[in-house]
Amino acid sequence: MKGIVLPLAITLAVQALTSMAMIAPSVLAPVAAAELGVSPQGIGWFVALEYLFAMLSGLACGALIGRFGPVRVCQISVCVAAAGLAVGTGAVLPVVFAAAGLIGSGYGLVNPVSSHMLASAAPPHMRSLIFSIKQTGVPLGGALAGALVPPLVLALSWRWSAVAVALLCLLLALVIQPARAADAAAQRATGTGSAADFFAPLAMVLANPPVLELAIVSMIFGSAQLALIAYFVSYLNLELGYGLVAAGLIYSSAHAAGIVGRITWGAVADRWLSPRSMLGLLGVMMALSGMGVAGFSADWPLSAVILVSALFGASAVGWNGVYLAEVARLAPPGRVGAITGGTQFLTFIGALAAPPLFGFVVALTGNYGKAYLVFCLLPALAGLRLLLSAHRA
Numbered sequence: 001m002k003g004i005v006l007p008l009a010i011t012l013a014v015q016a017l018t019s020m021a022m023i024a025p026s027v028l029a030p031v032a033a034a035e036l037g038v039s040p041q042g043i044g045w046f047v048a049l050e051y052l053f054a055m056l057s058g059l060a061c062g063a064l065i066g067r068f069g070p071v072r073v074c075q076i077s078v079c080v081a082a083a084g085l086a087v088g089t090g091a092v093l094p095v096v097f098a099a100a101g102l103i104g105s106g107y108g109l110v111n112p113v114s115s116h117m118l119a120s121a122a123p124p125h126m127r128s129l130i131f132s133i134k135q136t137g138v139p140l141g142g143a144l145a146g147a148l149v150p151p152l153v154l155a156l157s158w159r160w161s162a163v164a165v166a167l168l169c170l171l172l173a174l175v176i177q178p179a180r181a182a183d184a185a186a187q188r189a190t191g192t193g194s195a196a197d198f199f200a201p202l203a204m205v206l207a208n209p210p211v212l213e214l215a216i217v218s219m220i221f222g223s224a225q226l227a228l229i230a231y232f233v234s235y236l237n238l239e240l241g242y243g244l245v246a247a248g249l250i251y252s253s254a255h256a257a258g259i260v261g262r263i264t265w266g267a268v269a270d271r272w273l274s275p276r277s278m279l280g281l282l283g284v285m286m287a288l289s290g291m292g293v294a295g296f297s298a299d300w301p302l303s304a305v306i307l308v309s310a311l312f313g314a315s316a317v318g319w320n321g322v323y324l325a326e327v328a329r330l331a332p333p334g335r336v337g338a339i340t341g342g343t344q345f346l347t348f349i350g351a352l353a354a355p356p357l358f359g360f361v362v363a364l365t366g367n368y369g370k371a372y373l374v375f376c377l378l379p380a381l382a383g384l385r386l387l388l389s390a391h392r393a
Contacts, residue, residue, distance in 0.1 A: 004121045008134060010176050011114035014074045015137025016144070017169050018107045021081040022050055023145040024165050025088065025103075026230050027248060028158045030237050035158075036093060044355030047230045049100040051351040054108030059201055059345055061112035062338035070337075071180045073113045075173040081106030082169035089159040111324060111344050116337030119328045127329065128275060132266025132321025139258030139317045142229065146252035150245045201342030204335065211330050211339065215346040217279065218323055220382045222350035223357075224286050224316045227375045228254060228293075230355045232309075235368040240298055253306050254313030261318025266325070275326040276390040279319060283383020286315035287376045294373035316379075 025032075029043040064073050084102030087095060114134055122130040145165075152161035205211050232254065236247035269278040289311035296305060324340065331339040354375070361371035 004118070004123075004130060006179065007117040007121050008130060010071065010074060010179060011110075011117055011134045012137045012140075013172055013176070014078055015110050015114065015134060016140040017078055017165075017172050018081045018110050019138045019141025020144045021078075021085055021103050021141075021165055021169060022047075022107050023142045023229055024085065024149050024162060025050075025100075027145050027149045027233055027251070028153065028161065030234055030244060031153055032158045036096065043234070044230055044357075044359035046096065046100045047226065047355040048352050049097055050104035050107065051226075051348045053101045053104035055345045055348040055352065057105040057108035058112055058341040058348070059198055061109050061341045062201055062335075063197060064109065065113055065116055065337050069180070070113050070117050071176060073109055074176060075180070077106040077109040077113070078169040078173050079106070080109075082166040082173075085162045085166035085169070089162050108344070108348070112337045112341040115324055115328050115340040119331070119336040126270060128269040128322050128325040129263070129266040131325035131328065132262040132269075135321035135324065136259040136262045138320065139255035139262065139313065142255030142317070143252040143259070146233070146248040146250075146255060150248040154245070197338075201338040201340075202345050203342075204332070204339050205342035205346065208330065208339075211327060211343060212346075214279075214323060214327060214330075215343040217283070217382045217386060218320075218343065218347040219350035220378045221279075221283065221286070221316070221319050221323075222347045223354035224290060224375055224379045225319075226351045226354040227290075227358050227372060228312060228316050231358055231362070231368060231371075235296075235372075239368050240296060250306055250309055254309040255317060257310035257313040258317030261314030262321045264314075265318055266321045269322045269325070274390055275322050275329075276386050278322050279326075280383045280386030280388075280390060282315045282319045282322075283379045283386060285383075286312065286319075287380035287383065289315055290372055290376035290379070294369040294371075294376065296369060 025046055026043055029046075033043065061073065064076070068076070081103050084099045084104075084106065087102060088099030090096070090099075115131075118130055118134060119127075149161050149165070152164055156164075205215055233244075233247050233251050236242040236250055237244055242250065265278055265282065269275045273281075289308060292308040293312050296308070327340055327343050328336045358371050358375060361374055362368055365371065
């Protein structure tokens, strides 16, 4: 287990801060949107652009690992995300969209490089758990954004809140620098990373039916996850009347449940259920809890809102670790980082499409709850498909 501690610590920290950088604009949206002269629903386009660039940088990650080594790629990811947050404070729409591209580019590197670092170090009987612990960085980043950013906005401004998150990212790049020296040998061993291989990760996924099926499921699950990430604060604040801080804390509770869920689901997938069965159950769970979220009203007691939000977060934010561990298991030897980048390309199609589609449904119906109901349908079908195929196997 000693050999896994350092790579797990590095990848978990990088995942948490890049996730916080991705999610912070959604928490800032109710305040920043008015200054930019756009509706809060416009955050969907910002998030979609983040994921578009994340898709592309994920494909390039295999080449970057070969050229610079995995720890350097981790540093690049947090520094690029920090640059995006800083640029976004310009509060001019073209500059804000450039910020989305930078934040997304940094975020897109994290899963491929993390899988590369963890696949060889994680004991096979603990692979789902190790990957799930690392993936707790996503809800941890969301919880940090929900808990810390609203008070910063009230105490300072939304611009200085973005700068504070950027400084945390830069600090992490400095903290992990000592691990860079030990990374040199791994860098030489991974090859040159030719740019001609940019689309090779995607081709590997398309040629591997079991991996392709998982990637399609992840695209569906990712859309439900982004519906929570991008719009939940606005839903609670603008439609249900919760104050910004209260909405942020409820949002944090959903992400905190995602942290517990990721570890729990990873342990269950290692010990009692196959990864496919576990993912199938999570698809059904996120559909049912998402329906509960769709039914929120101002009359609901706060405890019930927190409970249903936590169930939604535990499933819609909690599935990724089991999924990534299974992709790593199915990957060709030595190609874990590359094939993870390829599957992530498809995963992020769901993340790319979900925010603007969700915003469109909200604009069409005038109701966030109805949009959450619409986004519950596909996860239910995907979950049932996985459960049936796992049972037949």
